[in-house]
Amino acid sequence: MTRATGWSRTLALGLPLSLSLAISGCVAANRTEAPTAQAVVQTFVEKVVQPNQARLVLQTAALQAAIQRLSEEPSDAHLDAARQAWLAARRTWETSESWAFGPAETEGFDGAMDDWPVNRKDLATALGSQRIDSDSFAALSETAKGFHGIEWVLYGGRTGTPPTAAQLTPGERAYLRLAADDLHRQAAGLQTSWSGSQGFGARLSSPGEAGAAVQEMLQGVIGMLQEGGDEKLGQPLKTRDPQTLESADSGNTRADLLANVEGARQVLLATGLLELIRSKDAQLGQQIDTQTARAVDLARALPNSINDHLDNPASRQAMEDLINQLHGTATLVERSVPLVS
Amino acid sequence: MARPERGLRHVLLAALALAVVLGLGLRQVWGAADPQRAAGAMTVTNRTSASFEQPAAGLTPAERERHQAADVLFDRTHVPLEGAPGAGLGPRFNAASCVACHVRNGRGRPLMGESLVRVALRDGQPVPELGRQVRDRAVLGARPDAAVTVAWQERDGLRRPVVQLQADPSLDLSERAVARSLRVAPPLLGLGLLEAVPEAAILEHADPDDRDGDGISGRPHWLEEPGGKQRLGRFGWKAISPSLQDQTAAALLNDMGLTSPGDIRRRELVLVTYYSQTLGAPRTALPATSPVVRRGRELFDTLQCARCHVPQLATGRSPAAVAGVINGQTFWPYTDLLLHDMGAGLDDGVAEKGAPGREWRTAPLWGLGLAKRVNGSVGFLHDGRARSLEEAILWHGGEATAARERFTTLAPQQRRWLLGWLQQL
Numbered sequence: 001m002t003r004a005t006g007w008s009r010t011l012a013l014g015l016p017l018s019l020s021l022a023i024s025g026c027v028a029a030n031r032t033e034a035p036t037a038q039a040v041v042q043t044f045v046e047k048v049v050q051p052n053q054a055r056l057v058l059q060t061a062a063l064q065a066a067i068q069r070l071s072e073e074p075s076d077a078h079l080d081a082a083r084q085a086w087l088a089a090r091r092t093w094e095t096s097e098s099w100a101f102g103p104a105e106t107e108g109f110d111g112a113m114d115d116w117p118v119n120r121k122d123l124a125t126a127l128g129s130q131r132i133d134s135d136s137f138a139a140l141s142e143t144a145k146g147f148h149g150i151e152w153v154l155y156g157g158r159t160g161t162p163p164t165a166a167q168l169t170p171g172e173r174a175y176l177r178l179a180a181d182d183l184h185r186q187a188a189g190l191q192t193s194w195s196g197s198q199g200f201g202a203r204l205s206s207p208g209e210a211g212a213a214v215q216e217m218l219q220g221v222i223g224m225l226q227e228g229g230d231e232k233l234g235q236p237l238k239t240r241d242p243q244t245l246e247s248a249d250s251g252n253t254r255a256d257l258l259a260n261v262e263g264a265r266q267v268l269l270a271t272g273l274l275e276l277i278r279s280k281d282a283q284l285g286q287q288i289d290t291q292t293a294r295a296v297d298l299a300r301a302l303p304n305s306i307n308d309h310l311d312n313p314a315s316r317q318a319m320e321d322l323i324n325q326l327h328g329t330a331t332l333v334e335r336s337v338p339l340v341s
Numbered sequence: 342m343a344r345p346e347r348g349l350r351h352v353l354l355a356a357l358a359l360a361v362v363l364g365l366g367l368r369q370v371w372g373a374a375d376p377q378r379a380a381g382a383m384t385v386t387n388r389t390s391a392s393f394e395q396p397a398a399g400l401t402p403a404e405r406e407r408h409q410a411a412d413v414l415f416d417r418t419h420v421p422l423e424g425a426p427g428a429g430l431g432p433r434f435n436a437a438s439c440v441a442c443h444v445r446n447g448r449g450r451p452l453m454g455e456s457l458v459r460v461a462l463r464d465g466q467p468v469p470e471l472g473r474q475v476r477d478r479a480v481l482g483a484r485p486d487a488a489v490t491v492a493w494q495e496r497d498g499l500r501r502p503v504v505q506l507q508a509d510p511s512l513d514l515s516e517r518a519v520a521r522s523l524r525v526a527p528p529l530l531g532l533g534l535l536e537a538v539p540e541a542a543i544l545e546h547a548d549p550d551d552r553d554g555d556g557i558s559g560r561p562h563w564l565e566e567p568g569g570k571q572r573l574g575r576f577g578w579k580a581i582s583p584s585l586q587d588q589t590a591a592a593l594l595n596d597m598g599l600t601s602p603g604d605i606r607r608r609e610l611v612l613v614t615y616y617s618q619t620l621g622a623p624r625t626a627l628p629a630t631s632p633v634v635r636r637g638r639e640l641f642d643t644l645q646c647a648r649c650h651v652p653q654l655a656t657g658r659s660p661a662a663v664a665g666v667i668n669g670q671t672f673w674p675y676t677d678l679l680l681h682d683m684g685a686g687l688d689d690g691v692a693e694k695g696a697p698g699r700e701w702r703t704a705p706l707w708g709l710g711l712a713k714r715v716n717g718s719v720g721f722l723h724d725g726r727a728r729s730l731e732e733a734i735l736w737h738g739g740e741a742t743a744a745r746e747r748f749t750t751l752a753p754q755q756r757r758w759l760l761g762w763l764q765q766l
Contacts, residue, residue, distance in 0.1 A: 101390050105445055106717035108454075115437075119420040121429075122481040140481070141430075141437060143420050200717075212389070212714075219389040230409055231416070337387075 034279030035272035037210035037340065044099075044217055044271040045194070045201040052096050053191040059089035060184040063150075067180045071173035074165040082176075083154050083250075089183075090147060090252060094259035098224045098267050101216060102200045103193035111142050112186045116246050118152045119143035127153070127171045137178040146186075148247070150179045155249040211341045217273060218337050221264045222330050225295075228260055229326035237319050242307035251305030257322070258299040265292050273340075280339040288336065291329045298322040374671050376629050376638075376652065379707045379766070380531045380622035381670035388623050390714050393446035393528055397621035399666035404619060411616035414609060415439045419597055421480040427598065432483035433476035434598040439613070442526035442596070446620065447715035449526035451502060451725030453477050453489050457596060458504055459522040460514075461691045468519055470512060473693070474595050475521075487514060491523060499732055501686075502724050520690030520698065523724035524578055528715070530708045531674055532576070533618035533667050536585050537656035538678070540573050546651055546677040557648045557740045559679035562702070564694055574694070575678050578723040580702040581694050589614045618663050622674070622707045626765035637762020640755055644747045649703040649740070650675040675706035675766075684738020687722070699739060710764040730763050 035043075063085040070078040093113065096104075104110040123144045126132055137145075153172050156162040168176075194201040204213045232253070235244045247253050268274040268288065278285030302318050309315035378384040383397035396408045418438045422429030435457045436442050442449040442456065449455030458475040460468050467473050477489040487508035493500045504521040506514040513519070544561060551558045562574035564583055574580035582588035590610055593599040601610060627634050641647050652675055658668045680700040688699040701723060709730065712719045720727060727733035737745040751759065 103717065105390075106450075111441065115418055117418065117420055121421045121423055125481050141420075141478070143418055143437060215389050219387070219391045223391055223394075231413055235413060 034275050037214045037276065038205070038207065040272045040276055041205045041210050041213040041217070044213075044267065044273070045205050048266050048270050049096070049099050050191075050194060050201060052092060052099075053187070053194060056089060056092045056096070056187045057184070057191050059085065059092055060180070060187045063089050064177075064180040064184050067173075067176045070165065070168075071177055074168055074173065076165045079154070079163075079165040079168070086147070086150060086154060087250070087252065087255070089187075090247070090250075091255060091259045093147065094256045095263035095266070097227075097260045098220045098263045099217070100224075101220050102204070104190060107189075107193055109186050109190040109193070113146045113183060113190075114148070115142040115146055116148050117143065117243065118148045118157065118249075120152070120157065123149060123152060123175075124158055127158075127169065127175055132171055132175050132178065134178060137175070137182070145179055145182055147183065148249075150176060150183065151247065151250050151252075153179075155251075157249045214273065214276070214340050215337055217267055217271070218333055218340070221267050222333050224260055224264055225326045225330035225333070228257055229323040229330070232257060232260075233319050233323050233326075236306070236310060237316060237323070240310045242310055245307050245310075248307040251307065253306045254299065254302040254304055257302065258296065261292065261295045261299050261326075265296065268292060276340055277336045281336070284332065284336055284339070288329070288332050291325070291332055295322070295325045295329050298325050374653075376634075376673045377625045377627070379625055379673045380534060381672045382666050383531065383534065383621040383670065383672070384624045385621035386624050388626065388711060388714075390445060390711075392623045392711055393530060393620070393708065393715055395621060397531075397533070397619050397664070397666065400619060400664055404664045407612075407615060408619045411612045411614075411619075414613040415616045419599060419604075422604075426483075427600070429599070429604055431478075431480035431598040433479045433485055435474075435476055435478060435596045437597065439592065443529055444526075445715050446529045448528050448712060448719050448725070450716070450718070451491055451523060451525050451720050453491070456523060456525045456725070458489055458506075459524060459691050459693065460506075461520050461693075463518060463520060463690070465692045468512075468514070471508075471514075475506065476595075476598070484509075487512075493726075499726075499735060500728070501726055522689040522691035522693075522698070525720060525723065525725040527578065527704070528708055528712070529617050529620055530705065531622035531672060532585055532620060533664065534622075534654070534656055534670055534672050535575060535674060535676075535678065535705070536618065537659065537662060537667050537670075538654050539657040542654065542657075543573065543575075543678050547679055555645070555648065556743055557645070557681070559649065559677055559681055559703075559740075560700070562680050562694070562696055574696075574702075578701055578704070579693050579696045580678065580680060581696070585617050586610065586614045589617065615663055618667075622672070623711055626710060633758060633761045633765065636755075636758040637760075640751070640759045641762065644751075644759070645744045647675075648744075649677055649679070649681055650706055651677040651703075673707060676703045679703060681741065682739035683736075683741060686736055686738045689724070706763065707766055709766045730760055 063082070066078070066082040066085040070082045100110055119141050122140060126136065126140060126144065151157070153176055193199060196202065204216065232246055236242070242248050245253050247256050274285055274289060277288065298318070298321050302322065303309045303315050306315060306319070380397065382399040385392060385395040385398060387395050396405055400408060416438060419430040420437070421431050426432060430437055436454055441454065444455060458477070459473055460471065460475055461473060462468055471486050475486045475489055477485050477487060479485040487506040490505045492503045492505065494503050502523050504523050506519070506521065508514055547559050547561050549558050549560045562580040563571045564574045564581070566572055572583035574583055576582040576585065576588045582591065590601065593601065593605055593610065599605050601607065653671060653673055655671045656667055656669060662668050680696055680702055682699050683701050684699060687701060690698040692698055712721070719725070721730065721733040722736060727736060734745060734748050748759070
């Protein structure tokens with residue numbers, strides 16, 4: 001009896017398996033123009049990731065310059081220019097969320113630029129009392145630096161209302177300069193870590209590793225979709241606490257999420273990866289295309305400044321729709337992983 | 342008429358026999374005891390850099406959801422809070438989140454911010470005003486215990502850390518007075534399974550007086566609880582925690598300065614513990630039938646690595662298991678969860694809860710082959726000193742001296758098999 005169940009189980013397992021192998025074999029045998037995994041990875045590194053990193057380096061330099069002008073001549077026009085520069089750099093950074101693997105995590109660049117929530121207590125103390133210099137800046141924790149530290153000062157996290165240029169204290173202006181310098185340094189460090197023949201980009205696209213690298217790309221997209229659903233939106237929806245919303249001070253949560261999802265589309269569309277998936281399973285490729293596009297639409301449909309709308313039923317519905325979309329899309333993308341490895 | 346019938350019967354019988362043989366063979370490869378399924382039914386197939394972050398396979402939808410909720414807590418960065426000094430993070434701490442050290446649930450680098458330093462006076466007593474762990478960071482307005490720098494001393498192609506401590510000159514933290522033990526965060530794999538191995542099964546491997554005379558003893562780390570009760574230590578490089586909840590509570594308190602119930606409610610402690618309990622371990626890259634696996638595994642046995650790195654363990658069955666799938670699993674962690682004397686080379690002079698400086702818990706080896714993919718440049722062993730698996734083996738001394746010596750005499754081809762096998766775990 002035990003033996004019988006043993007091989008009947010084997011047959012039960014084996015039959016559908018060999019059938020499905022045969023079927024997928026037929027589907028896989030079409031299309032000739034799909035790019036190779038190697039080409040996909042190469043394009044990803046050279047045409048998506050590295051240009052994004054170069055842009056971030058330029059935009060954080062522009063933020064530095066704007067903050068320098070603001071601190072030399074604190075006019076509202078200069079304050080506005082600094083905020084615009086922050087938003088531009090922020091968008092580029094958030095676009096990169098789908099490829100935040102590698103040195104961004106293992107060398108700590110992500111934490112240094114984008115740790116969150118803001119260490120309000122230390123920031124208030126540091127900016128309120130003594131003059132901040134490079135030593136005391138260095139002693140601050142990561143949560144008192146980076147994008148969100150700068151955001152907190154530019155958008156009035158301390159008082160709850162965006163300041164005028166005249167209301168910025170000398171301490172705050174000094175802090176902004178140091179924090180923008182640091183942000184730029186981190187952006188440059190991240191760029192360097194991917195560059196050159198020994199860099200992470202070269203290692204990722206080294207011959208013989210393409211299958212693993214493509215999996216890595218897909219996993220990056222999946223991780224972003226899950227984090228967007230579980231943490232960025234799921235937490236605030238559950239707790240109704242605006243403090244759990246990233247980029248709430250600038251009211252930029254919606255733009256962050258939109259950039260996240262657009263970045264995922266870049267990984268799929270600008271590299272040939274989606275073509276590669278289509279060549280293995282045309283229907284799945286089509287679904288991934290449609291559903292990621294829909295995620296972009298739903299992110300666009302979120303209200304600006306979600307933080308003011310956490311109790312509004314329509315906004316909550318919009319958040320929930322996007323969460324479901326992100327989770328559903330993650331599941332679809334997960335299905336493509338075995339096809340392209 | 343009779344003949345074709347008999348012929349048919351023969352064919353059927355032959356097919357039956359083939360199916361039985363195949364079925365048995367496949368059972369061996371696919372069944373519960375397949376070493377490729379490192380965590381049994383909790384094995385994760387994902388072998389990307391996100392491998393260690395995947396929830397275990399085999400969780401029910403409700404368990405998976407709970408795991409995801411726990412993940413948010415595990416990832417959460419803590420900050421100091423308004424109110425009483427010390428509310429929230431700090432005042433002194435090592436890092437602000439679990440993931441800061443357990444980077445992608447893998448290893449921390451031997452750098453401050455991802456690792457920590459344990460200390461003791463040379464006579465084993467805690468260091469006055471500092472205790473047993475150096476918290477090298479502090480919130481604004483507070484002072485860290487000490488500033489820590491790690492330098493490396495290179496000899497014969499191997500390196501060892503030299504930990505420097507700088508604090509108030511009134512404290513004597515000199516090398517002469519204070520021993521220090523650098524600890525990197527270990528990868529978090531299959532912990533729920535390790536927690537559920539019955540005590541008796543672990544004690545079966547113990548041989549504290551080396552009765553069998555193989556030079557390898559293996560000692561359970563009994564921890565004295567208040568009230569005289571003894572519990573078996575399982576977690577940490579020296580097995581100083583009896584359970585994942587103890588380990589988590591200690592991390593919250595010592596590593597992040599979060600006090601309970603002030604900063605962390607019990608519910609949250611239980612939940613974040615659940616996260617580590619419901620992580621899987623990756624499926625190995627190669628099947629048990631591949632030549633690299635067969636030969637590598639054979640060498641692992643003949644070299645007597647497997648005496649300490651016990652390949653296979655099994656969980657018991659408990660109605661209290663936090664996830665049903667943990668029960669009744671056979672899995673492949675390559676550890677005995679026991680302490681071993683590893684010799685002078687790995688002795689850093691810091692005793693913990695009765696485990697002297699030279700004794701370390703056999704490190705589990707599952708997931709070893711993904712170390713680089715998950716964490717980039719990694720270091721092995723408790724302080725991250727080994728830059729490669731080979732270096733890690735060369736540091737083995739004490740009870741593992743014979744195993745190391747056998748390793749160094751392997752022919753190049755055999756060495757490649759052994760390392761190739763380790764690299765696909």
